[in-house]
Amino acid sequence: MTGKQLITNLRELKNEQPDNDFLKENRELLLTQISNSGGEKIGSFKRFLIAFENLAKASAKPAMSIALFLLVLVTAGVFGASYLESSKPNDSLYIARVLSERMKVNTTFNEEAREKLASKYALSHAEDIVLILSDENFHSEENSEQIARLSQDFKEEISKASEGINNLERNNNQENITSSTSNNNEDRVEISENSSEGNEDGQDVKDEGVMIIAENNKDENGIEIMTTSNEEEEMTEEEVIEMEIAQVEDQLKGTSSEDIIKEITDLFEKDKFDEAKLKLNVLKEILQ
Amino acid sequence: MPSGLIKKYKEKQALSRLKRKDKEVFISAYDKYGSEINRFIYYKVGKREEANDLTSQVFLKTWEHIQNKSLIKTNTIRALFYRIARNIVIDYYRQKSSETSEEISLDSDDNHIDIEDMASGENSSIDSIDRKSERELIESKLYFLKEDYREIIVMRFVNDLSPDEIAEISGKSKGNVRVLIHRSLKALRDLVSDEMKEKEDRLNKESEADTEKNKENDKEDDKGKNKKNNS
Known part of the structure; x- marks a missing residue:
């Protein structure tokens, strides 16, 4: 007989069962014994306590506690991020949101992106404060301290945003300047080439070239003048117009951000929260 | 998991x-x-x-x-x-x-239990083994095993307990339980194989004896026929 056959036959010994009558009688006997000696049906609350106790004991084991910790981390990461973003300044999780935003800003290596992100967050905080203060029910004696604190916070956030936007604009202007000076260098080369070609007039051409270079600054209105070599006279007019348009837009853009910030602050102080919120949205769009 | x-x-x-x-x-x-x-x-x-x-x-x-x-x-x-x-x-x-x-002694090799309630309702004897099925044979031989071996076979193969559960119940290590399972199964198989071999030998002997008897009977029949013919 092989091992398999032996095991198969052994498993058939499972058919050896006690009488059903015996099992029933014994069951009744046990029930009586249990009932007489304090056996009881445990309610659902007690069952819950037992379950909690077992879970606590299980979590005391190293492997289980590590697994639970990882699970909490992952869950917190998945749900916490979205929940944190929606937390408001008067929420308990707001601090966590601020910390996480700070961490994101600090880990952004690109300077421009960092300024943008920091300004964006500052505007977002300001918007949240405006939202809370626009609620009429919030304005009560109980919340007077909180209102004062939120007002202070609002000013800080707005100044942060303003600083960030100014830095961004400064950087943009610097880029414009460097790009325009590189254009000027090219013109210088062209002018000098022209002057070298025009030998008959030689000196005059040179002088003209020097004059042109010297005059290649902003005029009274702050508009840059392109080089006016003979060959480029026709093109520069169009280019000048384009440049003028671009510069006006930049100026308008620059002044509008500052103006908007001033307007927002004024509206906030006058408790015109809805309008302040609208202006904040405009600023946000500008940032983007 | x-x-x-x-x-x-x-x-x-x-x-x-x-x-x-x-x-x-x-x-x-x-x-x-x-x-x-x-x-x-x-x-x-x-x-x-x-x-x-x-x-x-x-x-x-x-x-x-x-x-x-x-x-x-x-x-x-x-x-x-x-x-x-x-x-x-x-x-x-x-x-x-x-x-x-x-x-x-629980560990004695001679710990043989007289079974009163076998499937056939009879004590194990050589004669009754002839009529038993394989399953009954195994069941009977189970009681010839050492207590430890019998217990482990019943827990593992009859009641389907895992080696881990058996280790917890018996207080032995898991390795020890696995070794015991192997040894107990071998011991039971040896007992059953010996029994089956004996049965086979007995049957062969009986059939040889029957064949010889038949041959003698045939011889006598032939002698008788010859006598009749001669007369």
């Missing part, structure tokens, strides 16, 4: 509730393990009535321990019942030995 963990957790939950005298858990545990414990005890003592009596004692004893908060520490309710059952059987042997004033 998760289902295994959930199962473990549920077992712990049931055991905790049992310790707190939860009637519902106790009775459902009886319904679930009652016949299994009865079968375990039956293959240890070999007698149906004794097995029934001892089974009742197991559950009453368990309840008594719960009352006294003196439960043996186990991971599952199943293991708890088995451990109490083993202890009760040991007590039964001790009592029996004191009655018969003979020492019964």
